[in-house]
Amino acid sequence: MSTSVPLVVRLLASSVSVAGRAGKIVRDVMSKGELGIVEKGKDDFQTEADRSAQRCIIASLTAQYPKINIIGEEDNPDNEGEVCNDWLTIDADKEILSLECPPFLQGVKEEDIVVWVDPLDGTSEYTQGALMLKRDPWERWKMYLTHPLISIKWYLSLLQSNYGFLEHVTVLIGISVNEKPVAGVIHQPYYKTLIGNEKMTGRTIWGLQEVGVGGFTPAPPPASLIITTTRSHSNPLVEKALQVMNAAQILRVGGAGYKVLQLLEGLASVYVFASPGCKKWDTCAPEAILNAAGGKLTDILGNNYKYGASVSRPNKTGVLAAVNADLHDYALNRIPQELKEKLANK
């Protein structure tokens, strides 16, 4: 790879390639059918796919950019261990390499960068998707009975959803410089499309500040107010913030990455999550891409999160994102002060 290409552009090109490789690992673990679910905390799970995809991403980026601070969601000693050659990805996406680097990022050094990695965003939806791959109803029922994550209500909604919620799963790589998210990748391993007669699985969306976004066709926001929010981590505060929005429709989907994709594709206009729960690796890449497309992501109080290495991981004061500044202002003004204070003092 040419070193005359500025570092941030090279890193974005490498991140696009490695996100695709991680997405294949996510699909492979699912096909094998042994998810290796570990409970990290309440409503917080990890699978073999989360662990392996993170090892692939961190080992691949560290091999090429040894001085960059890379922080991943999954905290496990295995991440330090050996990574098979097949996982090491040192390719770089050619289209990204040819992008013009914005002037303010041209002199950036490895030491100025923090990369936030969410190897699998939407783990709840991923584990529930496993169930729907069992075509035999008796096998599916047996798996449900031993599944730690699924209530009977979810099981019934899964049966109605045909393919489960695997489309909500994404791989997120966010690049921050001097605490600000400047570039990012959202890879969607289960996105299905037809190119000519050929069925393609997976797609990769990227964004770079002052340059724009790619990997999909952006669409204008819907004519009426459509809100996207969590489907697996709701609580009374989350519901209160949704009630006051006066929305025409509320979509409940998995993953911070997928919700921001819905904003970019004109399926929703605002993402509201008035609760702690998301972490820096959930929002860094989506925020960078949304910014590059003219949108805005903050906490519920309207403040920007910072992405330096020493910041606390949790986004304690929630997430509020919109396709443009006007819709962001609208949503921010609708949220009662009392609710904002509750979150700020949590």
Ligand SMILES: Nc1ncnc2c1ncn2[C@@H]1O[C@H](COP(=O)(O)O)[C@@H](OP(=O)(O)O)[C@H]1O
């Ligand atoms: N109450 C909570 N506890 C743990 N994680 C939470 C959470 N609320 C949100 N999250 C995390 O934030 C991300 C988006 O959540 P949601 O799908 O509910 O909108 C998910 O990331 P992961 O799937 O990468 O863990 C999810 O785990």
Ligand SMILES: [Mg+2]
């Ligand atoms: Mg998780």
Ligand SMILES: [Mg+2]
């Ligand atoms: Mg996540």
Ligand SMILES: [Mg+2]
């Ligand atoms: Mg995750």
